[in-house]
Amino acid sequence: MSLRTLSVKAFLFLGLCQVGRRGLASAPELTEQPKKIAVVGAGIGGTAAAYFLRQEFGPAVRIDVYEAGTVGGRLATENIGGYEYESGGSVIHPLNLHMKHFVDKLGLSQRADVPSRMAIFDGKELTFEESEWFIVNVLRMLWRYGLNFLRMHLWVESILDKFMRIYQYQQFGHCFTSVERLLHAMGGDSFLTLLNNTLEETMLANGFSQAFINDIVTPITRVNYGQSVRLPGFVGAVSLAGADSGLWAVDGGNKRVCSGLLYHSKAELIPARVTAVSVKTRPAKHGAVATFYEVNYVGESGPAHSLYDIVIVATPLHQDLSDISFSGISPPISSHFPGRYHQTVATLVLGQLNVSYLGTEQKPSDFTFSDILTTDSKALAINSLSSLDPAHMPPNYRQQPASQTKVWKVFSHGPLSELQLQELFLSREQVRERRWLAYPNYRTPQRRIPPFILHDRLFYLSAIDWAASAMEMSAIAARNTALLAHHRWYSQTDKVDQEDLHTRLRGEL
Numbered sequence: 001m002s003l004r005t006l007s008v009k010a011f012l013f014l015g016l017c018q019v020g021r022r023g024l025a026s027a028p029e030l031t032e033q034p035k036k037i038a039v040v041g042a043g044i045g046g047t048a049a050a051y052f053l054r055q056e057f058g059p060a061v062r063i064d065v066y067e068a069g070t071v072g073g074r075l076a077t078e079n080i081g082g083y084e085y086e087s088g089g090s091v092i093h094p095l096n097l098h099m100k101h102f103v104d105k106l107g108l109s110q111r112a113d114v115p116s117r118m119a120i121f122d123g124k125e126l127t128f129e130e131s132e133w134f135i136v137n138v139l140r141m142l143w144r145y146g147l148n149f150l151r152m153h154l155w156v157e158s159i160l161d162k163f164m165r166i167y168q169y170q171q172f173g174h175c176f177t178s179v180e181r182l183l184h185a186m187g188g189d190s191f192l193t194l195l196n197n198t199l200e201e202t203m204l205a206n207g208f209s210q211a212f213i214n215d216i217v218t219p220i221t222r223v224n225y226g227q228s229v230r231l232p233g234f235v236g237a238v239s240l241a242g243a244d245s246g247l248w249a250v251d252g253g254n255k256r257v258c259s260g261l262l263y264h265s266k267a268e269l270i271p272a273r274v275t276a277v278s279v280k281t282r283p284a285k286h287g288a289v290a291t292f293y294e295v296n297y298v299g300e301s302g303p304a305h306s307l308y309d310i311v312i313v314a315t316p317l318h319q320d321l322s323d324i325s326f327s328g329i330s331p332p333i334s335s336h337f338p339g340r341y342h343q344t345v346a347t348l349v350l351g352q353l354n355v356s357y358l359g360t361e362q363k364p365s366d367f368t369f370s371d372i373l374t375t376d377s378k379a380l381a382i383n384s385l386s387s388l389d390p391a392h393m394p395p396n397y398r399q400q401p402a403s404q405t406k407v408w409k410v411f412s413h414g415p416l417s418e419l420q421l422q423e424l425f426l427s428r429e430q431v432r433e434r435r436w437l438a439y440p441n442y443r444t445p446q447r448r449i450p451p452f453i454l455h456d457r458l459f460y461l462s463a464i465d466w467a468a469s470a471m472e473m474s475a476i477a478a479r480n481t482a483l484l485a486h487h488r489w490y491s492q493t494d495k496v497d498q499e500d501l502h503t504r505l506r507g508e509l
Contacts, residue, residue, distance in 0.1 A: 033057055034309035034489060038295050039065045039267070040274045040324070043073020044089075045461045045474035046314030047258040048098070050265035052482035053312075063265060064306070066297060068273035071262060072255030073315075075471070078432045080350050080407050083390040084253055087346050087409070087434050089471050092254070094246040095160055097167050098475035099257065103250060106260035111251040114389050114399055116370040120219050121385075123377040125359035127215060129369070148212040152240065155206060159194075159237045162187035166476055174495045175483035179449045179467050182480060183234070185499040191234060195467065196445040199236025200229040219373030223384035223411060225469075226344045228376050231442040238468040253391040254471070272299030277311055277458065279328035293458060310485050314461040314478070316341060317450070321437055329455050337450045339466070341437035347410040348388070349421070351428035353402045364403035381420050383411040405429060439469035452481060459484060 037053055039046045042065050050063050070076070077084040092099045103110070120128040131137050141149040165186050169175075176182040183191040194202060199221065203213055217240065218229050224239040225231060231239075250256055262269060276296040284290035292307040315322055319336045326333040355367045372385040387399065388407045400406050405427065410416065415433060416424075450463040464477035487496055 034061055036062045036064065036306070036308045037310040037312070037485070038293070038306070038308040039063065039312045039314055040295075041065075041073065041314035041462075042067035042071045042258060042262060042269065043314065043474070044075055044258055044471050045464075045478050046073070046312075047071070047261035047265070047267075048102070048475045048478035049312050049314055049461055049482055050267040051102075051261040052479050053310075053485065054265040054267070056482050056486040059266070063267040064270050064308075065262060065267045066270045066272055066274050066295070068271070071269070072258045074436065074438050075253070075255040075258060076434070077253045077255060077391050078348050078434065080348055080430050080432060083394075083407075084392065085348060085388045085407055085409070086249065086253060086391055087348060087432070088436065088438070089254055091242060091247040091249060092471060093241055093244060094248065095164065096472035096475075097164075098479065099472055102257050102261060102475070106257065106264060108256055108260065109251045111249045111389075111391065112393050112397075113248070114393070114397070116387075116399075117368060118371040118373060119358075119369040120215065120373050120375065121358050121380075122375045123379040126372075127375070145209060145212040145216070148208055149216070151206075152203075152208065152212075152217070155203075156237055156240045156244070159187070160241060162191070169501050170476070170479045170483065172495070172501060173483060173487075174498055174501055175480045175487060176497055177453055177484065178451050179463050181497050181499070182476075183467060185501075194233035194237065195449075197233050198230045198444050199233045199239075202233035202236070203229070214375065218376045219384075222376065223371075223373050225439055225442070226342055226383050226411065226413065227442060230444070232444050232446055235442055235468040238470055238473070242470075249391070251392055270297070270299065272297040272304075274324055275303075276325045276327065277313075278326070279455070280307060291456070310457045310459075310489065312459045312461055312481050312485065313454070314474075316437075316462045316465060317460065318440075326454070329458070333454050338447055339443075340441050342439055342441040343413065344383070344436045344438055345412050345415050346434045346436060347412065347416050347421075348430075348432040348434075349408050349410065349425055349428055350405065350430040351408070351425040352405050353385075353408060354424055354426045355402050357423055365401050367402040368399070370399060381412060381416065382424075383413070385410050385424070440466055452477070452484060453488075457485065457488060 034057060039049050046065055050065050053063055074088045076088040078087045118130045119126045163186055169185055176185060180192060200213055213229055220243045221227055221229055221231060221236060221239045224242050225235065229236065274295055274297045278294045280292045280294045281289050292309065293311045294305050294307055295311060296305045317324060317335065317337050318339060318341055321341060323335060325335045355362060355364050358372065370387040374380050374383055386409045388409050421428065449466045450460055452459055452463055454460050459481045461477045461481045464473050
């Protein structure tokens with residue numbers, strides 16, 4: 001990575017730290033501000049939306065965040081053996097500038113780094129074992145796959161360089177009405193092509209070998225999205241970026257970002273399940289008619305409703321995930337968009353691993369691999385197997401070999417049977433199972449992605465999931481919808497769907 005690239009990224013990050021000043025400064029003084037805004041969902045998308053809405057509309061507006069479950073959504077931890085362990089979204093890329101900004105703004109810190117080693121399992125044996133020595137890993141990759149590994153790094157880096165443009169757009173208050181327009185602003189037609197071609201097709205067209213894709217790329221997509229390389233190229237590239245070096249997590253658990261954003265936004269958390277959103281009209285001053293959104297919900301005290309000027313839905317409007325109905329809206333909005341979310345089961349086990357299951361002859365005391373990825377084999381019941389470190393590490397913490405009892409996380413498509421657990425572990429002291437509908441069941445060609453704008457001042461943040469589901473993608477969508485809400489409220493169109501910002505800035509430089 002060049003010094004110029006690093007300097008541009010540093011500039012963007014500094015700009016993000018000042019982004020709140022831009023929001024308030026851009027509000028027209030003569031237009032009445034909204035009085036109430038609702039956000040449905042308190043995951044990373046919903047809480048980030050509340051944070052950005054506060055920046056855009058100032059301290060006077062009331063922001064209500066509805067959440068039927070726990071704050072954090074797909075960011076969650078489980079308590080095992082007296083320590084908290086990540087059971088949901090667990091890693092953050094070093095170029096995720098929104099997440100870095102959140103952690104700095106909220107006074108959080110990164111969790112201490114613990115060295116780890118990876119191996120790949122094909123159902124019979126370990127086909128690749130990462131060495132402690134970087135040069136050894138490079139030589140092994142060169143011997144087996146030629147320059148494929150280096151070329152993959154450069155390919156992902158070129159996509160990330162285009163991806164970084166979105167921070168520049170958002171720093172200057174630009175937003176987009178659809179996911180496709182947002183992606184096109186980042187990477188032009190090439191990003192839209194990535195939406196509709198599989199990762200496998202894309203990589204083969206770029207000269208990668210089938211053996212490298214099967215042996216190395218597939219295990220990465222299986223651990224990150226539970227799916228093969230036949231998922232779309234864009235989400236596949238996001239998955240490969242998730243295998244990069246420098247990944248980090250928040251000390252104490254990534255979900256702390258959500259609770260911190262909620263507190264910092266001074267939003268009101270309403271523990272309730274939203275059941276319906278409808279359009280209501282009331283007489284306004286000077287004979288005009290004012291339009292509001294009525295949010296119906298069921299809380300601890302039973303059914304209730306409240307009126308809002310703006311509503312942002314930050315939970316997936318898909319089958320098995322939401323039953324929100326919409327009425328009084330033209331054209332009508334379906335309560336369920338096409339497509340389904342993919343089930344991944346995370347099973348956390350405090351126990352002793354049966355290393356012979358992995359076809360290795362190593363003694364358990366010598367087995368120090370912390371991440372076991374898997375190839376696409378029908379015989380495999382698991383997608384990955386990882387040794388977990390606590391979300392907050394005690395002093396002098398160090399990873400233990402497989403001969404010791406420790407916490408393992410197993411990703412699988414379905415719940416593990418008793419027989420499967422017996423094959424994986426010699427002993428089990430505690431077992432925690434969590435079933436996630438964490439990301440879409442990706443297919444190509446990509447169905448029409450749901451829009452960010454459902455109605456005049458009704459927005460759908462979770463549309464971004466269908467491009468790629470990740471913490472930073474949700475944060476980007478949160479910033480985008482907050483800007484959309486601001487610009488549409490004040491009838492500002494000069495910063496909506498304008499894609500030439502980076503060209504103009506490059507000309508000025």
